[in-house]
Amino acid sequence: MDTSCAPDAGLPARRGSDEPAWELPRQPRTAADTGLPPRLVTELVVKALQAGGGKTPLPALAARLKLSISVLREVLGQLVAEQQAEVAWCGGSDIDVQYQLTALGQRAAAEYLAQSRYVGPAPVTLEAYRQVVAWQSLRQPHAPRVAAAALAAALAEDGLEPAMRDLIGAALHSHRSLLLYGPSGSGKTRLAHKLAGLHSGLVAVPYALLAGRAIIQLYDPHLHPAPSDQQLRALEERRSCDARWAVCRRPLVHVGAELTRAALDLRHDPAGGVYHAPPHLQANNGVLVVDDIGRQRIPPAELLNRWIGPLDQGVDQLSLDGGQTETLPFDATLVFATSADPHAMFDAALMRRIGYKIPVGPLSEASYRALLRRQCRLQGIECDEDAVEHLLARLHRAGGRPLLASYPQELLGRIADFASFAGTTARFTRASVDQAWHSMFAACGALSQTQRACTLPED
Numbered sequence: 001m002d003t004s005c006a007p008d009a010g011l012p013a014r015r016g017s018d019e020p021a022w023e024l025p026r027q028p029r030t031a032a033d034t035g036l037p038p039r040l041v042t043e044l045v046v047k048a049l050q051a052g053g054g055k056t057p058l059p060a061l062a063a064r065l066k067l068s069i070s071v072l073r074e075v076l077g078q079l080v081a082e083q084q085a086e087v088a089w090c091g092g093s094d095i096d097v098q099y100q101l102t103a104l105g106q107r108a109a110a111e112y113l114a115q116s117r118y119v120g121p122a123p124v125t126l127e128a129y130r131q132v133v134a135w136q137s138l139r140q141p142h143a144p145r146v147a148a149a150a151l152a153a154a155l156a157e158d159g160l161e162p163a164m165r166d167l168i169g170a171a172l173h174s175h176r177s178l179l180l181y182g183p184s185g186s187g188k189t190r191l192a193h194k195l196a197g198l199h200s201g202l203v204a205v206p207y208a209l210l211a212g213r214a215i216i217q218l219y220d221p222h223l224h225p226a227p228s229d230q231q232l233r234a235l236e237e238r239r240s241c242d243a244r245w246a247v248c249r250r251p252l253v254h255v256g257a258e259l260t261r262a263a264l265d266l267r268h269d270p271a272g273g274v275y276h277a278p279p280h281l282q283a284n285n286g287v288l289v290v291d292d293i294g295r296q297r298i299p300p301a302e303l304l305n306r307w308i309g310p311l312d313q314g315v316d317q318l319s320l321d322g323g324q325t326e327t328l329p330f331d332a333t334l335v336f337a338t339s340a341d342p343h344a345m346f347d348a349a350l351m352r353r354i355g356y357k358i359p360v361g362p363l364s365e366a367s368y369r370a371l372l373r374r375q376c377r378l379q380g381i382e383c384d385e386d387a388v389e390h391l392l393a394r395l396h397r398a399g400g401r402p403l404l405a406s407y408p409q410e411l412l413g414r415i416a417d418f419a420s421f422a423g424t425t426a427r428f429t430r431a432s433v434d435q436a437w438h439s440m441f442a443a444c445g446a447l448s449q450t451q452r453a454c455t456l457p458e459d
Helices: 038-051 058-065 069-081 103-115 126-136 148-154 162-174 188-197 229-234 300-313 348-353 365-379 385-399 407-422 430-446
Strands: 085-090 097-101 178-181 202-206 208-211 214-217 245-249 252-255 267-269 274-276 286-290 315-319 325-329 332-338 356-359
Touching: 038 058, 038 069, 038 097, 038 103, 058 069, 058 097, 069 085, 097 103, 126 202, 126 208, 126 325, 148 162, 162 188, 162 356, 178 188, 188 252, 188 286, 188 332, 208 325, 286 300, 300 315, 300 332, 300 348, 365 385, 365 407, 385 430, 407 430
Parallel strands: 178 332, 178 356, 214 274, 252 286, 286 332
Antiparallel strands: 085 097, 202 245, 208 214, 267 274, 315 325
């Protein structure tokens, strides 16, 4: 992997489609190179010195603000000249230096903190962010494509028919929005996460972003996972790269029925002095999974319209306090999932705007058998073939239960629970299957015919 830094302008020259495309922006050498207003950089340094509680080592200041030693020396030199800071201690090397605020600097820090309490990584400019998002987009000609063999390998254990895999492959290749629909328990969410995992490569995500005068906190370690050990070993020395950008795998952001209108826009945090990015902004250059469409308090059509239009344009308008709006890049693969009938939720015009509509229903009997056996092997549970036949004929078929992909794992998990409680070895037998099955559906027998709609929780 080529991990060299991009030129000062922020982006590398275009390469051939067969060459790696990922690069990091170059480390700023001066305060002007950061692209930030000089006053903002000064404020961050002063507030960080105040937060240090006394003598602050230069390397600790660089680690906190993600700014280079050369930028910090420039700003600290000005603060020393203005008698707002002073050298508190010097060691044997040119970076073994500690700084502290003077009384004048402490008063300045109090004023700055009254305006904004943010004391974190220095933000990147909105223009730099736009350029990097565009370069890292999966829609670029140089972006890696999901190969048919990789897709087949990833979905091998799901029991999907070849025609279904072809449909999914075309959807991934197009990077258009997807709608996965089917009964609860059919494996839609699991499939969506697998599809997201097929997008390979590393991306650069800024810790924070400057939009107008507002600082937007973007990076989240839970949503922007660190590179794998193999990817870390492949990374070369990165001291010449801009530390304001975190290196991570392409993000997967998952939202569900809890999604509200307020979560679709920037959220101001007065205590922290920042705005928090909405989920679709955090999903840039990755995948946004919107689960349980139809169960949010937002009408389904409104929710889809909120994102599909901006996604087509590649930008979204987000609001700051005071009514100001900022145009930010929006580049993610949208995956919607629902257990409801999509035609009952969306009109024909909106259905046309959804790129691919993919039904995820019950498995064939052969696929269900294969999935069950594979799950038994993975969980180390001995599988009795007579119990498999019993499950299919007497429980599924006679009870009218469809062969949904979530059932094998759920059944085996319950079999393991009962065995662990009893202090025995978990085995897939008629008795253990009956016990697990009735723990899932026992309540249905006591309900009226119109109430017999018991299913597993939403997948």
